[in-house]
Each structure stands twice: as C-alpha cells, then as structure tokens.
Amino acid sequence: MRGKCGLGLWTFVNVRAHDPPMPHDHSDHDHPHSLLPSDPALRVKALETILTQKGLIDPAALDEIIDTYENKIGPKNGAHVVARAWSDPDFKAALLDDADPVLAEMDYYGRQGEHMVVVENTDAVHNMVVCTLCSCYPWPLLGIPPGWYKSDAYRARAVREPRKVLAEFGVTLPEGQAVRVWDSTAEVRYLVLPQRPEGTEGLDEAALMALVTRDSMIGCGLAARP
Amino acid sequence: MTRIHDMGGRFGDGPVVPEPEHVKFHADWHPRALAITLACGTLGLWNIDVSRHARESLSPKDYGRFSYYEKWMAALADLLVETGAVTRAELEQGVSESVSNLADKRLVAAAVAGVLAKGGPATRDSNLAPFYAVGDVVTIRAMPENVMVPGGHTRLPSYAAGASGTIVRLHGAHVLPDSNAHRLGEAPEPLYAVAVKARDIWAHPEHPEDEVILDLWQSYLSAP
Numbered sequence: 001m002r003g004k005c006g007l008g009l010w011t012f013v014n015v016r017a018h019d020p021p022m023p024h025d026h027s028d029h030d031h032p033h034s035l036l037p038s039d040p041a042l043r044v045k046a047l048e049t050i051l052t053q054k055g056l057i058d059p060a061a062l063d064e065i066i067d068t069y070e071n072k073i074g075p076k077n078g079a080h081v082v083a084r085a086w087s088d089p090d091f092k093a094a095l096l097d098d099a100d101p102v103l104a105e106m107d108y109y110g111r112q113g114e115h116m117v118v119v120e121n122t123d124a125v126h127n128m129v130v131c132t133l134c135s136c137y138p139w140p141l142l143g144i145p146p147g148w149y150k151s152d153a154y155r156a157r158a159v160r161e162p163r164k165v166l167a168e169f170g171v172t173l174p175e176g177q178a179v180r181v182w183d184s185t186a187e188v189r190y191l192v193l194p195q196r197p198e199g200t201e202g203l204d205e206a207a208l209m210a211l212v213t214r215d216s217m218i219g220c221g222l223a224a225r226p
Numbered sequence: 227m228t229r230i231h232d233m234g235g236r237f238g239d240g241p242v243v244p245e246p247e248h249v250k251f252h253a254d255w256h257p258r259a260l261a262i263t264l265a266c267g268t269l270g271l272w273n274i275d276v277s278r279h280a281r282e283s284l285s286p287k288d289y290g291r292f293s294y295y296e297k298w299m300a301a302l303a304d305l306l307v308e309t310g311a312v313t314r315a316e317l318e319q320g321v322s323e324s325v326s327n328l329a330d331k332r333l334v335a336a337a338v339a340g341v342l343a344k345g346g347p348a349t350r351d352s353n354l355a356p357f358y359a360v361g362d363v364v365t366i367r368a369m370p371e372n373v374m375v376p377g378g379h380t381r382l383p384s385y386a387a388g389a390s391g392t393i394v395r396l397h398g399a400h401v402l403p404d405s406n407a408h409r410l411g412e413a414p415e416p417l418y419a420v421a422v423k424a425r426d427i428w429a430h431p432e433h434p435e436d437e438v439i440l441d442l443w444q445s446y447l448s449a450p
Binding site: 031032033035036037040041043044045046047048049050051053054055057058060061062063064066068069070074075109110111112113114115117119130132133134135140141143144146147148150151152153154155156157158159160161162164165166168169175177179180181182183184185186188197213214215220 | 234
C-alpha cells in the first residue's frame, strides 16, 4: 500500500533546517504541494489561511506588497533613467560605467535590482534581455515582469532566434546591427538603454520619458517616436 | 541536461505574445500568490537559491502544466513543509494546528517598503582572485550540472555548455548558487559576463555577428 494516496500511508520525510537538503525527486503525489486544493485560486486561499493562522504572514503586509508592485514600482522608473541618460551625457557615462551608485542616488535600488548593468543600443548593436532558467528581471526599474517575459516561448527562443522574436514585437533590425542577448543567469540584472528616436532634439526629460516603453528597456521594442 | 526549467534554445514553444504595460496580473489570485511568496521569503528559512531549486524540483509534468504563480505556490508549500514551518496535515486540512514559533519574525505592513528597498545583495568578499580578465577566451564547462550535488541546482544553461566565449565583464565575487542552494555555504567566486557567438552554439544562427552573453562563475570556466 506504500505510495498510494491516503493520509497515513504517506512516507513522511522530515528535513531539519540545519541539514543540507539534497535534491528530492519524488513522484508527483509525494510533493507536499499536492496536498493543497488543485484549483490554484483555492490553493492560494488555503495557504494564506494556514499561514495567517500560524502567524507567519500578516495580510496587511500582503496588501502593502501588492500595492507597491501595482501602483508604485513600474516601468516609469526605468523610463526616467533612460530619459535622463538621453538628456545628460555625464549622467549617461556614469550610468554605463557603474549603474548601482547612480541608481541608488535616484532611489531605484531594491529587491531584484541589487546589481544593475545598463547596456546601450547603438547603430552597431541591439541588446535584448532574457532569463532562460527562470524569469530574472530588474524589478526596481521595470516592476514585475510581463507575462510573455515569463513564458516558455520567450525563455526558449530569445537566445536561439532573437530576430524572429523581435519580429513578433513588430521590430525588424537592419542587417548591419548585431544582436546581443543577455541571459540573466546570476543576480545581475540588465536594463537596455534604447536609442533616442530621431526628431526629439528639442524635447525635455518629461517629454522624452513618455517615449520610453517597457519593451524598449528589455530590448523587445524600440523607443516610440514623438 | 539539467532540469526542465533549463529551456534556452528549445524548439516548439510557439509565438511570443506581447501585452500592454498596464497588465500586471492575469488572475485575482496572482497578486496574492506573489505577496505570500515574498512575505514568506523574509522569514529567513531559505535563501533565493534554495527557493529557485524548489521550483526547479517540481516534477517535469507539474513544471510544464503549472502557470508561473502556480509554480511559486507549489514550491512554497514544499519549502514550508521541508523547513518544518507548516506540517503536511496542516496543508491537507487547511487549518493551522498551532501558532508558529517564528511568528515574531513575520513581515509586518510597516516593514514592507524597507525590506523591498533593502533587497538582498549577492556580492561578497572572496579570497578567490579573478583568474580571467576582460578579453580572455574561456571554455565553459561541458557538463551543465552541479558538480557538488548530483541533480543539484546550477545556473549553467545546457545550451552554452562546452562552448568557448570571451570575458566581457567582471562583476566581482558573487554567492555561488550551486553551493548556496543546498545550504553548503555561500562559497563566493568571481562572476563574469561571457559572450558566446550564436554561430558557436546554434547550427542555424540567425546572423553571423549575433551573440549570447551569460553570467558565469569562475568554477564554470576553464582556460581553453
């Protein structure tokens, strides 16, 4: 009867916190998560209930986290950085040389953006960012990643056929422009500095900001034209 | 191969579907799943590498059929049980048996902004000097596996394994995920951005000058 699904017939595995947990490959039914309701909405509700009762989470803190990523931290932060780099050559040079102190100064440091590198698009090189192994993304500058960035299709294809992926975003690069795809395999997060569009010479920082799309800072789009 | 999450270069996934910037979540429970995961992460029971490994250790069948936040929830439930924070019976019955002795460590609303702003830097002092300099040619380890723990966590994608590349950046010394994911210590090492030519890793590169750049730890690399 061992291995059949029924409480009491489970093989309990107790891993103490100080033991190095080794990889634990089980059949699907051995994973503790399979004890939760199968409907994802109910699964989340069940976890929140248990964790709240145990005193491990504070529902008000959850609301605060959600408010932060729904309303406070998003691509406007990145657009601010890009517009400033387009407007101020010294700022741009410092940003490309060592982004962390520059971004900290602007208060754009934080979770999932602790080690930033900004890569500049030029006539010769177009940069694009992916995380093939999970979905690493510069949260303090762009907020939470869009659905497509986390999709299997993007993770699988961006490194092999970036130009085909770009075409799906409506972008065709000139033959003379090489593509550099940055796979975020460590805790370094990348932001693309898109090329400043033509016809924007007289625009101030605020007007430039409006042209900087989220996708252009991931390298899957170009900055909008005024 | 490492595990199912290691999908860079895979064929057959279909188109990438762009979406407008105002779309943040795709179901009402998504923001809740995000927030529960982040809040539990601050209890100090695991590090980011342990949590990544928990997601990757979902069975290939589950990993393939679960949406993004379902993976998060499943891995979180597994980690909570593994660390003893929640019992299997509590998960199954949907009610708590007792208040946790970690309750005084829970993230409270007033602390959220500070915790998110503080982040968790991965740079460390290391007594390992960088072996390589910008411009050096290196060979990436042929086996995209954790060399310390069989089937363990690694950040070396299989598509780049065995390829030659050029160092384009030194990031300083960073925590080594292959060790940290298994609570074997942070073992910081120099971390490099390594540029690999698309034509050296794909049989049908789109363009002769295209490159993929990966962040790779010193122990993933050798001199050619």
